[in-house]
Amino acid sequence: MKKKSFLNWKEGRRLRGIDLHCKGWKQTAIADALGVSKVAVNQWIRKCRSEGRKALQSKPKPGAPSRLSVEKKYQILELLYPGAEAWGFVGDIWTCSRIGNVIERQFGISYHRHHIAKIMKELNCTSHKPRVRALQRNEKAIQNWKRYKWPAIKKSKIRRALGTQS
Structure with a gap:
């Protein structure tokens, strides 16, 4: 149901682009007005010239209909x-x-x-993996390590990379 209205919206945008082109608008102006690329507008115009306006109509994707309403x-x-x-x-x-x-x-x-x-x-539901943390986890020790030990390790790696020792 949603997809059909989405397809109709896209179809309307393509047809509007062709109408604007027929009124003398430049492809860049059409692209800016409709929020698409100039390449897309060019493709619409080319397709319309070769196959007619009907070629710009939405075509539903093939496949079986959903078994769940x-x-x-x-x-x-x-x-x-x-x-x-x-x-x-x-x-x-x-x-x-x-x-x-x-x-x-x-x-x-x-x-x-x-x-x-x-x-x-x-349905706009995303999957989330639960965070697995040890029961023995000591938050205070972790914060201490991040604050004091990690910067020292980081500095020593930088010094080694630069070739200086102190």
Whole structure:
């Protein structure tokens, strides 16, 4: 649904570029006005001359239609909200495999985990890896090392690179 309106917008921009060209605008001015490159405008004009205005119309990408409707895709977000443990997984981290499992349980549709990542990106959800830190981590010691020891190490490396020792 979103892609179709996006394609129509791009198509409208191309057709507007041709209209401006027919009114005598220069390619550079058209490119500036429409926020595209001069090369793009040149390609539109060339394509329009050789194949007509119809060649500038949007063509949907080939492929099977999505098995999940837009509504169901947004339902996925609601299903994931309670957390992974609410769905019986150990650890409250969502992976593509786990999300695929939930989709299959809820809607009876199975997807490969790589495709789950595409669906989540379409829903503006990005993957984040949790930071793994040792339980014995001593923040004060780390800050001390960064503040005093690391600069000394850095200075000695610079001196060695310059060939001076002190």
